[in-house]
Amino acid sequence: MDRVTRRRFLTLSGVTAAGALAVGATRVSWQDLMGAAAERPLAPDRGVLVVVTLYGGNDGLNTVVPAADRAYQDARPDLAYRPEDVLDLGDGLGLNPGMAGLKSLWDEGGLAVVRGVGYPSPDRSHFRSMAIWQTASPRTSVPSGWLGRWLDATADGDPLRALSVEPLLPPMLAGESTAAASLPLSGLHLPSGRLRDAFAELGGEAAGEGTWQARAARSITDLYRASAELRDAARESGEDDPDARRDKGSSAGGNTGLATQLDVVARLIEAGAPPRVYSVSLGGFDTHADERVTQQRLLTELDGALTPFTRRVGQRAVVLVYSEFGRRVRANSGDGTDHGTAGPVFLLGRGVNGGFHGAQPSLTDLDDGDLKATTDFRDVYATLLDRVLGTDPGRVLPDHAGRLDAAFRV
Amino acid sequence: MAQLTEHAAVRRLYDRLGFGPREGDLDRGFDAVLDALPAPTAEDPPPPPVGAPRPTGDKREANRQRAADERALVVWWLDRMVTADAAATERITWFWHGHFATSEQKVRSPALMLAQNRLFRRLGLGPFGPLAQAVVVDPAMLLWLDGDDNRAGSPNENLAREFLELFALGIGHYDEHDVREAARALTGWKVVRGAGRAEPVAKRHDGGAKTILGDSRPHTAASLVDLVLSRPESADFVVGRLWFRMVSAAPPAPDAVERVVAAFRVDTRSALRAIAAEPAFLDPANALVKQPVEWLVGLMRALGVRPAEFDEQVAGRLGRGLRALGQVPFRPPSVGGWPSGGAWLTTAAWPARLDLARLVADRADLAGLGRADPVEGVRRRLGVDAWSERTRSALARVADDPAELTTAAACAPEYVVSG
Numbered sequence: 149m150d151r152v153t154r155r156r157f158l159t160l161s162g163v164t165a166a167g168a169l170a171v172g173a174t175r176v177s178w179q180d181l182m183g184a185a186a187e188r189p190l191a192p193d194r195g196v197l198v199v200v201t202l203y204g205g206n207d208g209l210n211t212v213v214p215a216a217d218r219a220y221q222d223a224r225p226d227l228a229y230r231p232e233d234v235l236d237l238g239d240g241l242g243l244n245p246g247m248a249g250l251k252s253l254w255d256e257g258g259l260a261v262v263r264g265v266g267y268p269s270p271d272r273s274h275f276r277s278m279a280i281w282q283t284a285s286p287r288t289s290v291p292s293g294w295l296g297r298w299l300d301a302t303a304d305g306d307p308l309r310a311l312s313v314e315p316l317l318p319p320m321l322a323g324e325s326t327a328a329a330s331l332p333l334s335g336l337h338l339p340s341g342r343l344r345d346a347f348a349e350l351g352g353e354a355a356g357e358g359t360w361q362a363r364a365a366r367s368i369t370d371l372y373r374a375s376a377e378l379r380d381a382a383r384e385s386g387e388d389d390p391d392a393r394r395d396k397g398s399s400a401g402g403n404t405g406l407a408t409q410l411d412v413v414a415r416l417i418e419a420g421a422p423p424r425v426y427s428v429s430l431g432g433f434d435t436h437a438d439e440r441v442t443q444q445r446l447l448t449e450l451d452g453a454l455t456p457f458t459r460r461v462g463q464r465a466v467v468l469v470y471s472e473f474g475r476r477v478r479a480n481s482g483d484g485t486d487h488g489t490a491g492p493v494f495l496l497g498r499g500v501n502g503g504f505h506g507a508q509p510s511l512t513d514l515d516d517g518d519l520k521a522t523t524d525f526r527d528v529y530a531t532l533l534d535r536v537l538g539t540d541p542g543r544v545l546p547d548h549a550g551r552l553d554a555a556f557r558v
Numbered sequence: 559m560a561q562l563t564e565h566a567a568v569r570r571l572y573d574r575l576g577f578g579p580r581e582g583d584l585d586r587g588f589d590a591v592l593d594a595l596p597a598p599t600a601e602d603p604p605p606p607p608v609g610a611p612r613p614t615g616d617k618r619e620a621n622r623q624r625a626a627d628e629r630a631l632v633v634w635w636l637d638r639m640v641t642a643d644a645a646a647t648e649r650i651t652w653f654w655h656g657h658f659a660t661s662e663q664k665v666r667s668p669a670l671m672l673a674q675n676r677l678f679r680r681l682g683l684g685p686f687g688p689l690a691q692a693v694v695v696d697p698a699m700l701l702w703l704d705g706d707d708n709r710a711g712s713p714n715e716n717l718a719r720e721f722l723e724l725f726a727l728g729i730g731h732y733d734e735h736d737v738r739e740a741a742r743a744l745t746g747w748k749v750v751r752g753a754g755r756a757e758p759v760a761k762r763h764d765g766g767a768k769t770i771l772g773d774s775r776p777h778t779a780a781s782l783v784d785l786v787l788s789r790p791e792s793a794d795f796v797v798g799r800l801w802f803r804m805v806s807a808a809p810p811a812p813d814a815v816e817r818v819v820a821a822f823r824v825d826t827r828s829a830l831r832a833i834a835a836e837p838a839f840l841d842p843a844n845a846l847v848k849q850p851v852e853w854l855v856g857l858m859r860a861l862g863v864r865p866a867e868f869d870e871q872v873a874g875r876l877g878r879g880l881r882a883l884g885q886v887p888f889r890p891p892s893v894g895g896w897p898s899g900g901a902w903l904t905t906a907a908w909p910a911r912l913d914l915a916r917l918v919a920d921r922a923d924l925a926g927l928g929r930a931d932p933v934e935g936v937r938r939r940l941g942v943d944a945w946s947e948r949t950r951s952a953l954a955r956v957a958d959d960p961a962e963l964t965t966a967a968a969c970a971p972e973y974v975v976s977g
Contacts, residue, residue, distance in 0.1 A: 272715075272719065272734060272737065273719065273723050273729055274892075274894075275723070275724075275729070275894055276723075276729055338909065338912075339912055339916075339965075342955050342956050342959075342962065343956055343962045343965060343966060345955055346952045346953060346955040346956045346962070346966045347908075347912065347952070347966055347969060348952075349948065349951060349952030349955065350948070350949060350952045350966065350969065350970050350971065352948045352952075353948065354946030354947065354948040354949065354971070355946070355947070356946075357946060357971065358842075358843070358845045358975065358977060359845070360845045360846070360847050360899070360900075360903075360971075360975045361845070361971035361972060361974075361975045361977070362971070363900060363903055364847070364903050364971035364974050364975055365948075365971045367903045367904060367907075367908070368908060368969075368971075371908050371909075431892075434716075436703075436704040436707065436714050436715075436716040437704045437706075437707045437714070479712075480707065480708075480712050480713065480714045480715075481707055481708070481709040481711070481712035481713075481714065482704055482706075482707025482708075482714055484704065484707065484714065486713075486714060486715040486716065486741075487715065487719065516734075
């Protein structure tokens with residue numbers, strides 16, 4: 149296994165300089181990054197948070213399945229799993245059959261399932277609801293993500309404290325003054341000879357240049373600084389065949405290749421790289437039609453990526469898995485489900501108190517056909533900020549007092 | 559407010575309302591170009607290279623054929639963008655493709671994707687009403703957003719929600735009740751894949767009264783579109799999206815909105831002309847990062863390189879390059895369309911951009927760059943307003959190798975960004 153050394157990681161982080169500028173942050177130079185990370189290395193006892201975003205609205209009722217509930221079977225007869233199909237968790241609930249690895253973690257007490265997580269007056273737009281989860285602000289639009297505000301409050305302008313292993317920076321990692329770094333998974337090959345030198349020079353500054361032109365130039369410079377090391381750290385993910393599979397739930401966006409993303413994160417955590425927060429994602433959960441096959445395949449991918457990851461670095465890191473909303477209780481005519489409200493959140497890894505948390509939403513006492521949330525997602529965030537990142541939640545979630553302390557062992 | 563020079567303004571017109579200037583285009587005046595650019599297309603597109611959907615006997619063979627058809631479709635459209643005289647027609651087709659973003663990933667029919675593309679081309683510069691009416695029952699759109707599964711008694715809300723949120727009205731101007739009722743109005747449409755069309759099926763349609771935006775009637779798809787488009791917020795919203803892609807990420811000033819909306823109520827062609835007449839259109843600060851397709855097509859236009867002439871291997875390299883840049887026509891990442899601005903300026907994008915630039919440069923006739931000052935020659939050829947000292951010095955390193963010079967110039971910040 150090719151381990152990522154600290155020096156290599158610092159080289160990688162050259163890609164970050166443009167990231168902070170996305171939110172108009174203080175410009176961070178390469179030297180600043182090198183210095184800051186070297187002065188404040190991540191001590192082995194500091195907690196690490198890995199956020200897994202499931203894009204598209206994962207159907208919670210077919211993830212943590214109330215298979216024995218008559219109302220569940222009646223509401224979606226062709227879509228429902230039978231009690232004997234699911235992986236029994238007790239309480240009349242079972243995991244989707246694609247999640248055998250997470251079931252084994254559950255049996256060992258390492259998986260916490262927070263039930264019925266949502267927020268008041270749920271919004272059923274993908275883009276708006278995802279913004280609400282990522283900014284932790286259900287009532288008003290705010291320009292910063294919740295972990296971006298954590299960066300603002302604690303990182304002292306250092307974007308290395310959080311890293312997105314996705315092509316684009318998710319809003320959750322953009323603060324008002326600091327944004328996380330981002331690390332592309334594909335390999336970087338530069339031209340050779342004189343063209344290499346000419347292109348490198350295009351990354352220099354030009355007097356009086358416009359903002360976007362200057363930003364383009366800086367990303368060229370970042371590329372040169374990062375390329376040699378990046379090739380080793382971010383393994384070539386291979387060329388993905390766009391027709392390799394059919395995603396019925398793909399119209400709401402998101403990534404594939406979760407295992408590759410988590411592999412890079414695991415290597416960075418093992419190397420003691422500076423980030424305390426990592427963001428990865430999996431897309432395709434917008435299952436308005438033919439849901440069972442699509443969702444079970446995606447949950448199998450999640451399971452296959454998350455289980456080995458948790459076994460590998462779960463002593464060091466805590467994993468949060470969420471989606472922007474659950475789906476309608478009743479199936480639609482296409483053997484799928486429309487946008488709904490509350491859904492389950494998973495927590496795994498260091499200090500997590502396995503088992504159920506929060507009440508299972510009723511399938512008969514519905515709000516216009518949708519589940520009523522029993523736990524506010526900000527309760528989960530507040531507890532993660534405190535227990536994993538060691539930050540007073542009030543600095544990030546100023547208007548929210550709720551907690552979910554039981555999700556962690558004392 | 560500072561203003562672009564007329565030369566730079568003409569270049570911006572070509573960048574924003576077309577796909578960039580061809581050789582000689584920048585010698586013309588602003589008004590003459592503006593008159594010519596958003597002209598309706600007189601020519602009918604040449605016959606598309608994709609076949610009608612075939613009966614699927616052998617699944618693997620069908621998959622292989624579909625992939626080949628999709629590749630051909632991408633090359634065909636890129637070639638149209640590169641060769642179009644009335645470039646605004648292709649540009650607005652491209653805009654609507656991003657606005658009503660539909661992906662072959664789920665539609666799985668290049669023929670239906672082509673039909674939607676021709677719909678955008680046919681109606682794209684006209685009034686918004688007929689376009690929206692056609693899109694909401696377009697077969698590819700129905701498959702993409704599950705309109706095909708939307709039936710009386712068990713509505714599927716996907717299309718109704720995105721129609722209100724992303725296509726026609728914008729978030730904040732409707733509520734959840736409106737989404738559910740709009741979904742009922744859209745029930746009953748069935749895609750006949752073999753025939754490549756959609757048709758209403760009376761017994762699948764919910765004929766009852768629906769209350770949408772306070773208006774209670776037995777709404778249908780057609781009356782829903784009429785109702786939504788009659789809202790003043792609708793035109794404001796769509797004009798805002800045009801502005802976002804053609805002028806600036808900063809929203810237009812209220813008086814500009816008023817002027818452009820008035821023109822948009824006539825048709826989209828008038829809206830484009832109104833946008834180009836706005837003072838903000840000439841503000842040097844309103845730079846836009848070119849989307850990868852815009853950048854690549856602009857480069858091929860400037861250098862006279864046609865994708866239709868590429869052999870299969872080169873076309874494959876072209877497709878891989880666009881995929882690495884994150885923008886393949888007919889495959890937007892989500893119904894929200896493609897990102898913008900800094901999202902395209904990632905470190906990871908540069909190797910792909912360099913490779914595509916080299917691919918084009920190697921196939922261009924570069925004899926005209928001149929021996930005396932090739933750095934200046936490539937600037938003129940690409941239609942760049944001016945090189946910075948930085949870029950001039952960088953390009954000087956490869957000035958004696960036309961292909962390398964052109965490759966580097968195409969990746970200069972002054973060319974990657976539309977100033």
